Amino acid sequence: MTQIVLTGAGGALGSHLVSKLLAHDPQLEIYAICRSAATAAGLLDSLPTPNRARLVPLIWDLCDSAATSAVAGQFIGSGPLLGIHCAADVSWRKSAAELYAPNVLASLNFCEALRQSNRSARIIYVSTAFTRRDATDFKNGYEETKALAEREVFTHYSDLMPTTFSCSLVTGAGNDGAISRFHGIYPLLKVLSIYNPPAVIGDPRKALDIVPLDWVADELATHARALTAGFGYSDEVVATAGPAAAPFKEVLGLAENEIEAFRRSRGLAFVRPTSIVSRRQFAFLNRAVKTWDTPGSMTRGMRIWSRLQLLLDGYANYLESSQVRPPKNVTRPAPLAVSFMPVVMRYWLNRFGREIESGARRYISALDDREPNSKALGVDTFPGDPEDAR
Numbered sequence: 001m002t003q004i005v006l007t008g009a010g011g012a013l014g015s016h017l018v019s020k021l022l023a024h025d026p027q028l029e030i031y032a033i034c035r036s037a038a039t040a041a042g043l044l045d046s047l048p049t050p051n052r053a054r055l056v057p058l059i060w061d062l063c064d065s066a067a068t069s070a071v072a073g074q075f076i077g078s079g080p081l082l083g084i085h086c087a088a089d090v091s092w093r094k095s096a097a098e099l100y101a102p103n104v105l106a107s108l109n110f111c112e113a114l115r116q117s118n119r120s121a122r123i124i125y126v127s128t129a130f131t132r133r134d135a136t137d138f139k140n141g142y143e144e145t146k147a148l149a150e151r152e153v154f155t156h157y158s159d160l161m162p163t164t165f166s167c168s169l170v171t172g173a174g175n176d177g178a179i180s181r182f183h184g185i186y187p188l189l190k191v192l193s194i195y196n197p198p199a200v201i202g203d204p205r206k207a208l209d210i211v212p213l214d215w216v217a218d219e220l221a222t223h224a225r226a227l228t229a230g231f232g233y234s235d236e237v238v239a240t241a242g243p244a245a246a247p248f249k250e251v252l253g254l255a256e257n258e259i260e261a262f263r264r265s266r267g268l269a270f271v272r273p274t275s276i277v278s279r280r281q282f283a284f285l286n287r288a289v290k291t292w293d294t295p296g297s298m299t300r301g302m303r304i305w306s307r308l309q310l311l312l313d314g315y316a317n318y319l320e321s322s323q324v325r326p327p328k329n330v331t332r333p334a335p336l337a338v339s340f341m342p343v344v345m346r347y348w349l350n351r352f353g354r355e356i357e358s359g360a361r362r363y364i365s366a367l368d369d370r371e372p373n374s375k376a377l378g379v380d381t382f383p384g385d386p387e388d389a390r
Contacts (some may be wrong), residue, residue, distance in 0.1 A: 003077055007062060007110055008086030009040040012170065012181035013126065015046060016217040017086070020082040021224065022051040031056045031075060033087070033110075036127040062087060062106035072116035082228050083160070084220070088146070092314035096141035096148075102144035104152065104190045111157040121163045124220070124228060125153050129209070129240045129325045130318070132280050139317040154235075165223060167216050167239040168324050172245040172351050174212035174340035177347025185210060188315050189348060192252075192274065193259050194359040199275040201282050202319030204249035209241045209324045212340045219330050238328040246337040248319055254338060258345035266357045268364075279316065292380060 002025065008014035009032035021028055032055055034040040047055060060071050075081060087110075089102040091097070101198040107125065114121040116178030131143040133150040152164050172179035185208075191197060200228045219239045227233070244256075325335070349356065 002027055002030065002226070003029050003075070003079070003081050005033065005075060005081060005083045005114065006086065007033040007084070007106075008088065008126075009057075010034055010043050011086060011179075012179050012183075012213060013044060013167075013217060013220070014086040015180050016173070016213055017045065017084070017220055018043065018055065020217050020221045021053075022047065022054055024221065024225070029054045029056065029077075031058055032115045033058050033060050033062065035059070035061060045204050047267065058067055062109050065109050065112075066104070068109050069116055072113040075113075075117040075119065077119070079119070080228065081117055081119045081121040082224060083110060083121060084126070084224060085123060086126045088126070088142075090142055090171040092140045092142055094141050096138075096144040099141045099145040100148075104149040107149040108152055108156070111160060114160055115157065122163075123153070123157070124163045124165050124224060124227070125150060127164050127166045128208050129168045129238050130323065132166075132325065133164070136341070157192065161233060161235075163223070163227070163233070163235055163237065165220055165237045165239065166325060168209040168211055168241060169215050169318065170216055171210050171340065172212065172344040172347050174215040174335055174343065177216060177340075177343040178344070179213050179347075180282055182348070185315075186348065188319075189255060189259075189345070189354075191216075192255060193262070193349065193356045194362075195363055196263075196270055197274060199277045199282060199285070200250050200319065201279055201316040202276045203278070204247060204252075204323075206248055206253045206320060206322045207241075207245035208248045208319065208337075209245045209322070210251065210333050210337060210341075211239060211241050212344070215239075215334055219332075222331050223329075234329050236328060238325045239329065239330055239334070240324055240327050241334040241337075242327040244334045244336050245322075245324075251337055251341060252276065254341040255345055258342055258349060262349045262353070262356070263360065266353075266360075268357065268360050276319075279320070281290070294324070 004021065006014055006018065009018055010071055018030060018032065021030060024125055032040065032043060033056050034043065036057060040059065041056065044052050044055060058071060060067055085107060087106060088100050091099070111123060114123055127146045127150055128143060131138060131147045133154065135147045138144040138147070150164055169184040171185060188200070216239050219237065223237050252274060256274065260270040260272060
């Protein structure tokens with residue numbers, strides 16, 4: 001029986017991948033590495049009943065090196081074994097030191113478990129297309145640790161014949177917008193939906209490389225099936241939009257169309273379009289507001305926005321630059337943003353409609369306060385921040 005070991009099975013990509021792989025191959029058995037029994041139970045509940053018997057959850061904290069041998073001993077069977085490493089801490093706010101354990105040590109422990117299984121094992125290492133293993137310049141600790149882990153895997157575990165599968169910013173599925181974790185562009189959508197800001201930092205001409213979850217999962221599943229069937233080998237797959245990537249201004253406009261319709265349906269005004277400015281222009285506006293110190297809600301709104309902008313510092317790097325690797329070894333081109341962004345937006349707005357409306361009304365009320373704080377605005381509690389593993 002064909003067997004796959006998957007980490008990050010409860011994450012956005014991993015959970016989608018499990019469903020696709022099991023549905024395609026009735027003989028496939030998947031070992032799903034989960035961080036907790038609750039994650040494992042949720043994953044099983046998400047599957048059709050006939051497929052649940054072919055999913056074997058294994059509870060393992062990938063950072064626990066001491067448990068590696070014990071986990072390897074549970075990969076019972078003969079024949080080839082394919083490991084797919086989707087698990088990662090995708091936070092753009094944490095330092096490389098903070099991310100070393102979940103992104104580097106965990107990767108090496110997983111490789112070691114595959115090696116100790118004493119089977120003909122291979123690994124697909126899932127990474128980000130915004131960096132590469134030989135990179136020296138990084139936007140954040142996430143990129144730095146993903147590149148470091150990739151180098152370590154290819155250096156010390158070449159016997160596993162590793163393949164890197166890299167993707168850009170992943171949104172919900174193109175057919176229905178669904179996704180189980182909200183990172184990537186979702187914190188930006190949160191700010192746009194609740195706070196209707198006067199401006200965001202970015203470059204309207206630069207392409208924003210976003211790809212829908214179902215297309216990414218299809219490409220990863222296709223590559224995994226090819227490896228398990230012995231149909232060739234490639235050390236790299238890059239699942240990015242490439243020529244299909246839309247300018248940031250166009251993506252922002254698609255998002256604003258849906259946000260405006262949502263807010264007006266809830267009796268909330270929406271002023272558009274949101275201006276796209278450089279960091280230098282935003283810094284000037286911020287200094288001007290502080291210098292003028294005029295009374296009224298406009299000044300207080302700008303002060304609030306300057307605080308909210310701190311949340312988006314990490315995202316501005318991706319909105320100002322088109323630096324992403326071109327597609328490579330994909331089986332079909334990525335879809336255009338116009339074909340999936342409206343669906344993605346509607347799913348997200350419907351999923352968190354109550355929180356968005358409540359946050360927007362708190363923000364409007366806060367404009368009348370002299371010193372509003374982030375907790376009063378709901379900045380620290382609203383779902384969508386990128387702290388969940390992929």
